[in-house]
Amino acid sequence: MELKYVTTICPYCGTGCGLNLIVMDGKAVGVAPYHRSPVGSGKLCTRGLHAAAALAEWRIEEPLIGGQPVEWDAAIAEAKKIANYQGDEIAVAISSRLTNEAMFLVASFAREILGAANIGIVYGGTGASTAKIVDFGKADVVLLIGDVMKKLPITGNKLYHVQKNGGKLLYLGPQSYTAVQADVVVIADEYTELPTELADAIAAAKNPVVAYLANDAAASAIAARLSAKTAILYDTNNGRAATALGLGSFVLGEKTKALFIITETPEMEEDIYATLMPSLANLELIVAVASNATYISDAATVVLPAAASNEYPGTVTSWEGRVQKVRAASAAPGGAKCPCEIISLLADGKYAWEDKAKIFADLVAAVPAYGQIVYEEIEKPEGAFIKEA
Amino acid sequence: MTSKGDMVYAWTTSCDIKGECGGAVTSLLQHALASGMVDGVLAVCRGADLYDAKLKLITDPAEMPKSAGSLHCGTLLSAKMVKKYLGGAKEMKVAVPVKGCDAMAFYELAKRQQINLDNVILIGLNCGGTVSPIIAREMIAEKYGVSPDAVFKEEIDKGQFIIEYTDENGAHQHKGISIEKLEEEPEGYGRRLNCQRCKCKVPRQADLACGNWGVFGEKAGKATFVEICSEKGAALLDSAVSVGAVATCVPEPKGLEIRGKVENAMLKLGERYRAHQFAELGTGRERLEKIMKLSSRCIACRACIENCPVCYCVECSTAKPHLVRPDQVPPDFMFHLIRFAHIADSCINCGQCQELCPMDIPNALFMHAQQVELEKMFGHKPGYDMTLPVLSYAEEGEERARLNATGSDMIFDNVFKE
Numbered sequence: 001m002e003l004k005y006v007t008t009i010c011p012y013c014g015t016g017c018g019l020n021l022i023v024m025d026g027k028a029v030g031v032a033p034y035h036r037s038p039v040g041s042g043k044l045c046t047r048g049l050h051a052a053a054a055l056a057e058w059r060i061e062e063p064l065i066g067g068q069p070v071e072w073d074a075a076i077a078e079a080k081k082i083a084n085y086q087g088d089e090i091a092v093a094i095s096s097r098l099t100n101e102a103m104f105l106v107a108s109f110a111r112e113i114l115g116a117a118n119i120g121i122v123y124g125g126t127g128a129s130t131a132k133i134v135d136f137g138k139a140d141v142v143l144l145i146g147d148v149m150k151k152l153p154i155t156g157n158k159l160y161h162v163q164k165n166g167g168k169l170l171y172l173g174p175q176s177y178t179a180v181q182a183d184v185v186v187i188a189d190e191y192t193e194l195p196t197e198l199a200d201a202i203a204a205a206k207n208p209v210v211a212y213l214a215n216d217a218a219a220s221a222i223a224a225r226l227s228a229k230t231a232i233l234y235d236t237n238n239g240r241a242a243t244a245l246g247l248g249s250f251v252l253g254e255k256t257k258a259l260f261i262i263t264e265t266p267e268m269e270e271d272i273y274a275t276l277m278p279s280l281a282n283l284e285l286i287v288a289v290a291s292n293a294t295y296i297s298d299a300a301t302v303v304l305p306a307a308a309s310n311e312y313p314g315t316v317t318s319w320e321g322r323v324q325k326v327r328a329a330s331a332a333p334g335g336a337k338c339p340c341e342i343i344s345l346l347a348d349g350k351y352a353w354e355d356k357a358k359i360f361a362d363l364v365a366a367v368p369a370y371g372q373i374v375y376e377e378i379e380k381p382e383g384a385f386i387k388e389a
Numbered sequence: 390m391t392s393k394g395d396m397v398y399a400w401t402t403s404c405d406i407k408g409e410c411g412g413a414v415t416s417l418l419q420h421a422l423a424s425g426m427v428d429g430v431l432a433v434c435r436g437a438d439l440y441d442a443k444l445k446l447i448t449d450p451a452e453m454p455k456s457a458g459s460l461h462c463g464t465l466l467s468a469k470m471v472k473k474y475l476g477g478a479k480e481m482k483v484a485v486p487v488k489g490c491d492a493m494a495f496y497e498l499a500k501r502q503q504i505n506l507d508n509v510i511l512i513g514l515n516c517g518g519t520v521s522p523i524i525a526r527e528m529i530a531e532k533y534g535v536s537p538d539a540v541f542k543e544e545i546d547k548g549q550f551i552i553e554y555t556d557e558n559g560a561h562q563h564k565g566i567s568i569e570k571l572e573e574e575p576e577g578y579g580r581r582l583n584c585q586r587c588k589c590k591v592p593r594q595a596d597l598a599c600g601n602w603g604v605f606g607e608k609a610g611k612a613t614f615v616e617i618c619s620e621k622g623a624a625l626l627d628s629a630v631s632v633g634a635v636a637t638c639v640p641e642p643k644g645l646e647i648r649g650k651v652e653n654a655m656l657k658l659g660e661r662y663r664a665h666q667f668a669e670l671g672t673g674r675e676r677l678e679k680i681m682k683l684s685s686r687c688i689a690c691r692a693c694i695e696n697c698p699v700c701y702c703v704e705c706s707t708a709k710p711h712l713v714r715p716d717q718v719p720p721d722f723m724f725h726l727i728r729f730a731h732i733a734d735s736c737i738n739c740g741q742c743q744e745l746c747p748m749d750i751p752n753a754l755f756m757h758a759q760q761v762e763l764e765k766m767f768g769h770k771p772g773y774d775m776t777l778p779v780l781s782y783a784e785e786g787e788e789r790a791r792l793n794a795t796g797s798d799m800i801f802d803n804v805f806k807e
Contacts, residue, residue: 001429001481003446003474007436020443024474032470033696033745035462036441036522045747046690150718153688153747160686160749177718181686381437 001025006329007034007381009316011054011097011309012047014214014234015039015133015155016318018381019048021310021329028052028310028329038382039133039318045153055308058293061334064303072335076345079287079302082258087115089257093250093276095264096124096236099314099326101359102339103238104366105351106262107245109343113350114260120250121242122261123235123272125214128243128369128388131229132320133158140167141205143198143228145191145212145219147176152233155319156181159211170198172222194222202226214239214319215249234319237309241317244369244386252276258285262339263296264308289342291332306339307332314340314356315378317386323373324383391623396645397637398604398612399626408457410601413613413635414512417597418484419453420629421510427482431467431475432456439540440522444470446483459514461543462522464581466741468494468504469698477504484510488519489589493737493772494698496594500775503701510625513592513618515600517545517655518568518584521744528578532571533564546601548654550579569658583740583753585662590655594773596622603648605641614640614648667758680755681722686748689720693742693752699732699771706731725755733759734779737772 005020006028018037022030030052033042044051063075070078082090092110094103110116136142136158149156156178162169163183171182174189186195194202202208208228212219213235223230234240252259259280263273273296280286280299288300291308311332317323332338337345340353352358357375364370369386377384391397400411408415421427429448434456436443442463447453467485471478477498487495492511499506520528526537528550535554542553549565556562572579579585591598598616615637617623629635670676694700694707706727707713713724736756743753764770767779 001446001448003431003444003470005436005443005445007441007443022470022474029474032444032466033741034441035464035744036437038523040747041521041523041744043745043747044690044692045688046692049690049692049695150688153690157747157749177688180719381441 005032006310006327007036008310008327008329009237009324010044010048010051011237012051013152013155014237014239014319015152016237016316016320016322016324016383017044017048017154018324019044019051021052023329026330028055036381039322040154040157043154043157048154051310055310055330059308059333059336060290060293060297060303060305061336062305063335064297064300066301067298072337072345075302075304079304079346082260082285082287083114085258085285088117088255090114090116091118091250091252091256091259092116092120093252093259093261094119094121094242094247095262096121096234096239096242097264097309098238098262098339099312099316099356100238100241100323100363100370101314101356102312102343103241103245103247104363105340105343105353105359107247108351109347110260113347116260118251118253118256119247121239121247122250122276123215124239124242124247124249125232125234126243126248127214127220127230127232128240129230129232129320131209131211131231132322132385133231135207135209135229135231137161137165139205139207139209139229141170141201141208142167143170143172143194143202143208143210143226144178144182145171145210145222146173146216147178148211148213148233149181150177151213151235152319155211155231155233168201170201172198191218191222194226199226202228214243232319237318238316240319240321244317244367244388252279257283258287259283260287261289261296261300262306263288263290263292263294264306264339265290265292265294289339291336304342305332305334305336306342307336311336312338312340315360321369321386321388322383323370323378323386325378391617391626393617393619393623395617395623396640397615397617397626398608398640398644399599399615399635399637400608400612402633402636403454405454406457407454409459409613410604410610411608411612412457413615414486414514414599415453415457416635417512417625417629418456418486419450420632420634421484421625422447422453423450423634424628424632426625426628427484427510429475429481429483430456431471431483431485433460433463433465433486435460438538439543440525440537446475459544461519461545462525464488464519464739464741464744465491466494466696466698466739467491468498469696471495471509472498472503472701478508479505482508482510484512486512486514487592487595488514488516489587489592490583490737490739492592492595493589494739496772496775497699497735497737498701500777501699501701510621511592511595513595513598515591515598515602516584516587517590518580518587520550520580524578528571528576531576532566532578535564545580581740581744582666582751583738583743583757586659586666586738586757588656588659589772590652590659591616593618597626602651603640603644605644605647608638608641612638614644663761666754667761670754670758676758680725683750684722684725684755685719686750687719687724688748689718689724690747692745692747693728696741696745697732698737698739698741699735728752729756729759732756734763734767734769735771736760
């Protein structure tokens with residue numbers, strides 16, 4: 001019998017909490033706190049506590065064409081037919097939960113091989129934070145727009161430190177959990193301007209920070225007019241990398257005939273594809289690289305089964321730009337492959353996939369924000385930070 | 390031959406084991422495994438650095454030396470791991486190194502029939518308290534002026550938190566600061582708050598209680614003080630001595646005296662911290678209001694329940710919709726009342742419901758404060774033996790008559806009002 005801990009990063013929100021997956025005889029069976037995490041000190045919310053279950057539910061174990069199991073060769077051949085379409089007929093929807101390396105390979109494949117005009121990220125956001133999580137402890141005033149403490153609980157935890165240090169939490173947004181915790185609250189279901197009382201408090205503060213969700217455009221517009229550090233909170237564990245890679249939110253264009261989509265979706269979060277559903281029937285070809293069965297994989301022409309978070313190694317970038325290691329805790333089930341390998345197969349081996357350090361080096365060369373990072377530094381529990389100009 | 394109550398100095402005879410204080414604990418665990426007394430050791434191993442402790446089930450005796458050395462930042466809930474992942478040791482025999490809180494957790498789960506203690510060898514480790522890794526690193530940087538990455542050893546000794554580190558010139562240095570001083574200051578450095586309140590410093594409910602307190606004279610730093618606390622512990626030590634895995638000698642009388650003094654000093658300190666921390670909670674209605682206010686931060690993530698070494702129910706009452714409305718954040722106060730009602734009498738003050746709470750609710754303080762009151766009322770002392778908790782104690786007729794006589798049906802006013 002084997003029982004050990006594998007330290008990795010939570011696959012859910014963009015806070016980047018470290019956790020230990022409990023691995024028994026090669027299977028992730030539970031989660032133990034990773035007290036050494038510089039982000040959460042072992043604290044996890046309900047999603048992190050169930051990170052092992054994210055690997056277990058409704059897994060796809062073999063390639064499918066039209067819902068029928070096939071060999072990998074046949075599935076890859078079928079999937080490659082997407083290259084027969086014109087660039088402006090192809091849309092590529094990338095998951096904001098892929099590792100930095102896998103996301104970079106998919107984006108490279110979409111741009112270089114498919115020449116796709118429409119490449120985007122599902123459930124991502126925009127913006128690069130100028131604040132880090134430790135800055136909350138130094139802030140005297142933090143403006144929270146929207147229910148940020150509930151969406152990213154361990155980031156929310158750090159906001160209590162503001163109050164503990166004598167600082168104030170301001171809140172603008174609908175009635176919510178965060179509203180209950182804040183000191184000065186303005187309830188508004190929609191917001192375009194910052195109410196005077198909040199604006200005055202920010203103006204009077206020495207070290208103000210404004211925190212909001214990366215997909216909240218109204219909040220972003222308000223924050224842009226303030227002289228305060230920004231904490232732009234991504235709801236997914238690697239949405240921040242998508243922004244660094246220049247990937248905007250995915251919208252299925254009218255010209256699209258063929259869709260290449262990565263659905264690396266932990267349990268509990270299937271709804272992120274809801275807006276895509278009505279349009280799927282109009283498409284001629286859907287190639288889904290999927291770890292778990294979703295209604296996207298049900299609708300796909302070809303399904304290429306992929307390893308999920310924490311089944312293949314790599315790195316992820318948290319909302320604060322902290323790059324941390326994710327480690328393979330268990331093998332992907334059945335015939336599922338690392339998403340990097342799937343891209344390599346589709347690209348006839350143009351991209352090497354096994355050596356993740358090599359992919360990261362290519363990413364560093366292509367994306368200046370990652371340029372400062374020494375790969376070995378990421379191995380440390382503190383990780384390494386990207387630097388956006 | 391040794392027997393329960395005996396005390397010895399012990400050290401390893403293996404040159405592979407580079408353990409703390411003579412490596413006796415590692416050697417004893419290795420011997421338990423090699424001799425077939427156990428099928429596995431749930432060992433504490435170093436992870437990324439000395440601030441990172443991880444559990445690993447070791448089944449090959451040759452692997453045991455890897456687990457050597459103390460890691461004072463860890464708190465690992467080993468009892469819950471044995472319950473959840475090793476089938477409660479019902480089908481396998483396992484040896485586990487345990488701090489006081491871990492040992493207490495084993496008893497609480499055992500009395501709830503979640504762990505079979507007959508199949509478990511508990512090697513107790515004296516513990517003056519643990520420090521949360523991130524706090525330890527911050528404290529070392531801020532208060533010691535030393536890079537936490539340069540530290541290669543840390544310990545709590547003679548009332549100080551002592552670090553050994555390599556300076557810029559490559560020389561070994563050490564530096565100690567009084568624990569009390571660190572803990573008095575406003576930054577909140579020092580040991581975990583529950584460790585500050587702890588009064589289980591020498592875990593005598595384990596089979597052996599091991600540590601460096603009382604190792605005096607020429608063996609200082611080279612041997613472990615072992616107190617034999619059960620016949621099972623005696624059998625393990627005797628067997629390890631008989632095959633030459635560990636060597637022992639009689640402790641110095643002066644060492645015994647020192648050990649007693651150290652333990653007493655720690656207990657007194659624990660008592661002082663209890664008085665101080667519980668006083669801050671207030672009493673009566675004020676305490677209740679404080680608990681209600683702070684627990685209104687709850688997001689019902691259930692981390693407190695998941696990590697509690699006493700909780701084990703398959704169907705938790707907090708998840709029953711007629712008791713706590715589902716999907717309410719913060720949840721009804723009943724969520725917390727259920728936890729208090731179900732386990733406060735058995736709280737072993739491991740502190741994890743607080744340390745792992747995403748919203749920093751001082752759950753362990755609330756729970757522990759109630760436990761000490763319940764202990765005064767009903768005499769149940771959790772974590773020390775197999776005595777069952779008093780689940781409820783009321784002479785119903787008498788109690789109803791008393792409430793009736795007050796003319797009010799307000800339970801709070803009748804029961805809790807001073």
